[in-house]
Amino acid sequence: MRADRLVSLVLLLRQHGRLSASALADRLEVSRRTVLRDVEALSAAGVPVYAERGRHGGFALLPGFRTELTGLNHDEALALLIAGARRGARSFGLGSALASALLKVLDALPESQRATAAGAAQRLLIDPETDLLARRVAAEDEEVPEAVVAQVRRAVFAGHRLRIHYEAVGRSPQWRTVDPLGLVTVREQGYLLATRDGEDRTYRLSRILAAEELPEPARRPDRVDLDRTWRERSTRFRTGGEQVAVLLRLTPDRREELARTALVLGPEETEPDGRLRLEATFQDPRHAEWALWQLAPHAEALSPQWLRASLHTRAAAIATRYESPP
Structure with missing residues (x-):
């Protein structure tokens, strides 16, 4: 890791000409003391880095110190x-x-x-955070811890089994051992494609709380067509199971929160009071009730009626519980 940091330090000086120890420390995410030690190591190795004193001083490289990559047009x-x-x-x-x-x-x-x-x-913008109507593109709020995703990557590339502590929607985290097939990213959301006891499984990386690469080989084919596998699983996910379509009203500032948990969001319209009216599809009844409860009081389920009744029963129980002092 230190070798990579030393290379990055040299490249930063090449790009910016001169940087202070504090600026280098911020960019390299280390302390000023570490930067000073790295500069000494580079000088000892013959890299012509020197210090300039004064208010606008810092570290710089002697002019002309470079190697060029000539194979790229x-x-x-x-x-x-x-x-x-x-x-x-x-x-x-x-x-x-x-x-x-x-x-x-x-x-x-x-x-x-x-x-x-x-x-x-600088003249090209790829995947902006908002669309043409200034609606923010839904994305994961929580980034996956680097230590977790590193274990997942290593297991995928090495062809080893993987033990993960996974928190499914509306359920308590559980440990499970899987055979990883590959990794997929869709709109900034990463997924692990795997099998578990021979059954296809897809796990969202942001919901993996911990991961451990195991020494035994994964039970998987030598070759995999990830694009085809993803399409097949997406089709089964959208069309199978007990999926529930919910017609609801929603305050606009909670649309992203809904988009992160719903399987599909249908066309939407704005009502006179400013709320959005749209249809959202959930994995099953439990998922639908959990998602609407998380959004309360910013969302109102209009249909199906059983969902309204279930949410009413839960809300009434909570109101009764807190009606009188403890």
């Missing part, structure tokens, strides 16, 4: 920078690795290509 470099603008790598815990890799690629380009490629990349 302008369009190839631009394609890499655009790929790096996509947020999917963050779902797999690779966001910092991708940023570091792109920094190395950009830095190693010849001078004539570096400025034009970086400038062109």
Whole structure:
């Protein structure tokens, strides 16, 4: 890890010309003392880094210290920078690795290509956070801990079984052992495709609380078509089971919260009081009741009637419980 940090320090100085110890510490997420030790190590290794004193001082490299990557043309470099603008790598815990890799690629380009490629990349926006109607694109609020996703990645790549502590919607977390097939990211949400006791299973990475790569090999085929597997599972998920369609009213500021838990959101319209009227599909009756209860009092189920009755019964019980002092 220190070797990677030293390389990143050199590349930061190459990109910015001069940076203070505090600025380097912030970018590298280490202490100022660590930065000073790293600078000493680079100097001892022959890297021409020097310190400039004064109010606007800092560390810099001697001019001309560089190596150039000559195998990339302008369009190839631009394609890499655009790929790096996509947020999917963050779902797999690779966001910092991708940023570091792109920094190395950009830095190693010849001078004539570096400025034009970086400038062109600024003219392209990939996967913005809002759509054309200024509606925020639904995404996971919680990022997956790096230690967890690292264990998942290693098990997937090594072909080992995986033990995960998983919290399904509306249920208590449970440990389970699975055979991982691959990883998928959809709109910044990462998923683990796996089998459990021979049955297909799909787990959202943000709901894996802990993970442990096991030494025994996974029971899985040598080759897998993830694209086809994902399409097949998505189709079964949308069309199978006891899915429940709920017509509801919702305050607009809670739409994202609903989008994160519902399977599908239908067309919506704005009522005179400003609330949204739309249909949401849930995995089963328990999922529907749990989701609407979490949104109370910002959501009102209009149908089906059994859901209204169930929510009324639960609310009445809570009101009775707190009606008198303890």
